[in-house]
Amino acid sequence: MLRPLPLLARHRSLIVANGKKFYSTGGSGSGSGSNGGGGDSAGHSDSSGSSGRRLEGKVALITGGASGLGKATAHHFIKHGARVIIADVDAKLGLQTQRELGPQAHFVPCDVTLECQVAEAVQTAVARHGKLDVMYNNAGITGHSIPPSIADLDLEEFDRVMRVNVGGMIAGIKHAARVMIPAGSGSILCTSSISGLMGGLGPHPYAISKFTIPGIVKSVASELCRHGVRINCISPAPIPTKTSITAIAHIFPAATTEKVIDVINGLGELKGAKCEDIDVARAALFLASDEAKYVTGHNLVVDGGFTCFKNLSFPSDQFL
Numbered sequence: 001m002l003r004p005l006p007l008l009a010r011h012r013s014l015i016v017a018n019g020k021k022f023y024s025t026g027g028s029g030s031g032s033g034s035n036g037g038g039g040d041s042a043g044h045s046d047s048s049g050s051s052g053r054r055l056e057g058k059v060a061l062i063t064g065g066a067s068g069l070g071k072a073t074a075h076h077f078i079k080h081g082a083r084v085i086i087a088d089v090d091a092k093l094g095l096q097t098q099r100e101l102g103p104q105a106h107f108v109p110c111d112v113t114l115e116c117q118v119a120e121a122v123q124t125a126v127a128r129h130g131k132l133d134v135m136y137n138n139a140g141i142t143g144h145s146i147p148p149s150i151a152d153l154d155l156e157e158f159d160r161v162m163r164v165n166v167g168g169m170i171a172g173i174k175h176a177a178r179v180m181i182p183a184g185s186g187s188i189l190c191t192s193s194i195s196g197l198m199g200g201l202g203p204h205p206y207a208i209s210k211f212t213i214p215g216i217v218k219s220v221a222s223e224l225c226r227h228g229v230r231i232n233c234i235s236p237a238p239i240p241t242k243t244s245i246t247a248i249a250h251i252f253p254a255a256t257t258e259k260v261i262d263v264i265n266g267l268g269e270l271k272g273a274k275c276e277d278i279d280v281a282r283a284a285l286f287l288a289s290d291e292a293k294y295v296t297g298h299n300l301v302v303d304g305g306f307t308c309f310k311n312l313s314f315p316s317d318q319f320l
């Protein structure tokens with residue numbers, strides 16, 4: 001018989017900050033800094049304590065794999081025994097990443113807004129390695145970082161963002177499914193965002209595109225589960241990458257890149273940790289591997305609790 005676990009001790013404390021008061025639960029337990037460790041795309045050590053190579057013999061295709069979260073994930077997958085096809089619209093960066101990641105990485109030029117190029121990238125994986133086990137639809141753009149009011153929204157810009165962030169994902173899912181359904185197995189991943197969980201965290205086109213992804217995942221999971229194929233998405237908090245640094249630099253045009261990175265790293269809520277590319281890579285590794293063999297239709301939020309609460313914003317004493 002299952003015994004109820006003792007409730008974790010929690011104390012609610014009144015915090016005063018910026019002249020405002022709010023209640024917060026104390027003792028997140030993360031102050032030791034144990035959340036912040038680990039490796040990154042540059043190959044620093046992995047302190048996850050995982051044993052063995054969890055993608056041994058697997059073949060993965062990662063869109064937007066030339067930089068940022070895609071590159072970090074490619075590096076992590078290779079470390080765990082996978083052979084990785086990096087599909088990216090930036091050929092120069094893609095070839096450079098291929099060289100950096102070594103012989104287990106192969107770059108294919110691919111603009112995810114062009115279905116034929118996505119189909120070709122999948123074909124390349126199958127032609128080179130005879131199969132496709134993991135398809136990570138990760139390529140995405142933010143669009144203009146200083147959003148106009150919805151009343152002034154440029155529908156061309158909206159379409160542009162949706163074509164990459166939603167159309168590109170769907171093309172990737174479609175062409176992966178064409179290989180995985182006959183194989184009777186496979187794991188499809190998509191990168192969403194916390195901007196797809198709460199309003200106000202990004203420009204409207206970006207946020208709307210990211211809200212769409214968990215819906216796509218559920219819809220497609222309903223069909224693919226009958227074929228033994230899993231599909232999930234990952235919703236990260238802000239992480240300093242080329243895209244996010246450029247977007248935030250537009251908001252703080254006078255700031256140095258280092259300052260912009262500090263701003264991004266300071267956006268989190270979890271004490272003693274910041275969101276890093278390796279956190280997404282590890283989430284992707286879990287979902288891609290057999291450890292997640294019964295996980296499908298899921299949105300794995302990697303945000304240090306950011307989207308799970310909102311504090312009551314009481315007025316300051318002077319107001320009362």
Ligand SMILES: NC(=O)c1ccc[n+]([C@@H]2O[C@H](COP(=O)([O-])OP(=O)(O)OC[C@H]3O[C@@H](n4cnc5c(N)ncnc54)[C@H](O)[C@@H]3O)[C@@H](O)[C@H]2O)c1
Nearest residue numbers: 064067068069089111112139140193238239241242243244
């Ligand atoms: N960095 C963050 O803060 C953050 C947070 C949440 C979600 N995300 C999402 O993570 C994903 C990866 O972004 P990143 O932060 O690593 O940015 P990044 O700029 O480092 O990488 C994005 C990659 O996608 C490629 N790309 C862009 N358009 C493409 C297209 N049409 N076809 C193929 N490749 C294309 C770029 O060339 C680049 O290599 C995106 O979907 C983004 O929305 C990022």
